[in-house]
Amino acid sequence: MDKKELRVLLKYCFLKGKNTVEAKTWFDAEFPDTAPGKSTIKDLYAKFKRGEMSAEDDERSxxxxxxxxxxxxxxxxxxxxxxxxxxxxxxxxxxxxxxxxxxxx
Incomplete structure (x- = not known):
């Protein structure tokens, strides 16, 4: 699973009201080989909470x-x-x- 797909699926979980533990459980059940780690989910949830809802990579200088x-x-x-x-x-x-x-x- 590529980064954009991961972000879109995590955004879906976030908008559905799932917390990070529920999102991790869902990913482990649905995508056992490519499920993201806890820290990845927490980091992306933090971005979504700040209002950064884009699924694209941020530009870097x-x-x-x-x-x-x-x-x-x-x-x-x-x-x-x-x-x-x-x-x-x-x-x-x-x-x-x-x-x-x-x-x-």
């Missing part, structure tokens, strides 16, 4: 999760001795908390 493009990937593969600072300068990104993952190498 900040840099994207990934900055890997084919061009960047080729640059690193061509010269594996590149330093992190050199890559960051070339890509114009921060090196504060930046982790490079090479899972396909």
């Amino acid at each position: 900040g840099r994207p999760k990934e900055v890997v493009t084919d061009e960047n990937y080729k640059m690193i593969l061509n010269d594996r001795k590149l330093k992190l600072n050199e890559v960051a300068d070339t890509l114009k990104i921060s090196t504060d908390v930046y982790i490079i993952s090479f899972t396909n190498i």
